[in-house]
Amino acid sequence: MLNQTTASHTTVRRSNRTLPNAPRTSARCSVCALRHLCMPQGLSRDDLPKLEALICSARSVRRGEALYRVGDAFDNLYVARSGSLKTAMAHRDGREQVTSLRLAGDPLGLDGISTGFHTSSAVALEDSSVCLIPYSALKYLCRETGAMQDRLHRLMSEELIRESFQMMVLGSLSADERVASFLLDVSERNGQRGYSHAEFNLRMTREDVGSYLGVTLETVSRTLSRFQKRGLIDAQGKLIRIIDIEGLRHL
Template sequence: MDAQSIKVACSSCNLRELCLPMGLNVEEMDKMDNVISSRRRIKRGTALFSTGEKFTSLYAVRSGFFKTCVTTADGRDQVTGFQMTGEILGMDGIVNDLHSCDAVALEDAEVCVMPFDQIEELSREFTTLQHHVHKIMSREIVRDHSVMLLLGSMRAEERLAAFLLNLVQRLHARGFSQSELILRMTREEIGSYLGMKLETVSRTFSKFVEDGIIDVKQRYVHIKDTDGLRRIVNPQTCG
């Protein structure tokens, strides 16, 4: 199948409000359509890109779920993030023209390929896109800072509560439920991301169930008490 036959028009994509700036005129949208001319399908468990690979493109997640991870000095995989539909992958490669992490599909996925040199060229042409690219980069920095805060100062319960709240909030922005989610990642991957041992993750999930805050059936999670999760993360703001 050639690239043209699987061309996706951004102008008619229902995700464009998530991964593209609003306010582009018809001519600008046409130019974006020409840049984002193909998409790739990635099978569960395979890498979209790997550490050390040459950076050429950004990728908008059209469907599916990814994790990004790095290999530590002692050979362990450290999960650095989870990315879902409507989010952008590949920004790690901008600084050195090489990817600094692996991006692995947690389920069968599809991405829109955005060649970075063309995105840069268009950004200089219309400022709406340039501003949007800067906004995405800024969001990544803020997310990194949030994770550092999680790892640096929070207890296990606070870490897992903050993780679940963040995940359901991001899913809700994509039209999913505010209280139900399917975890695409394993307990082990959650532990790697949050700096917790697998047993601690499992024990903390069990405690939340006992306390009536969530229900868990394998990877299905029903949040019964969102305020309860918020109180765990920010006890001082709840009277």
């Protein structure tokens, strides 16, 4: 279901610079509130300036705009600095399959390392910003700094774990369990970023959530309504308030 043909990698030669005129600002890892999520552990004081020089800028991505699309040439890795984005792949019939929700501190673009072209698209769900990490320069820094190389390996491993978990969700959980697992995941990730784990704005549309979880939009809406009637959550549009987190965990 999620396979992407390789033809697009050989016939499409777009650049991944989707937003050439997007505003850019300097990126300073040493003062970033999200450094505990994306900076490598064990990085020495001497290596920090090298990392800050590598991450040369941050770029804004407006709601609905693509950071990169399927088939774009791979030049950079990215880290979401603010806001949120979704990644998606395309079925052969053109339908979109949402593959992940990226929050501030999450990496993007790892899919391009294998072939030199992106196999998915990344689209902003709200006005967001990302840090740019030129991959060629990152490889050089990894050869110089063991902590940076370890961090890149960890990112790749975390991607494998995330994808394996998502396969388990799609393959073995009921619709109620899938929606509950998704809400708990967003809750936990918000908590890691210093935000409320009990109340958050879900920037994904119901349709996007359904695509990500392998259910219909109607199923997502009915499930959230059922959770609300049972006193597990309070859902007002995009605002989700988790009332009974243990109840969600035991579905």
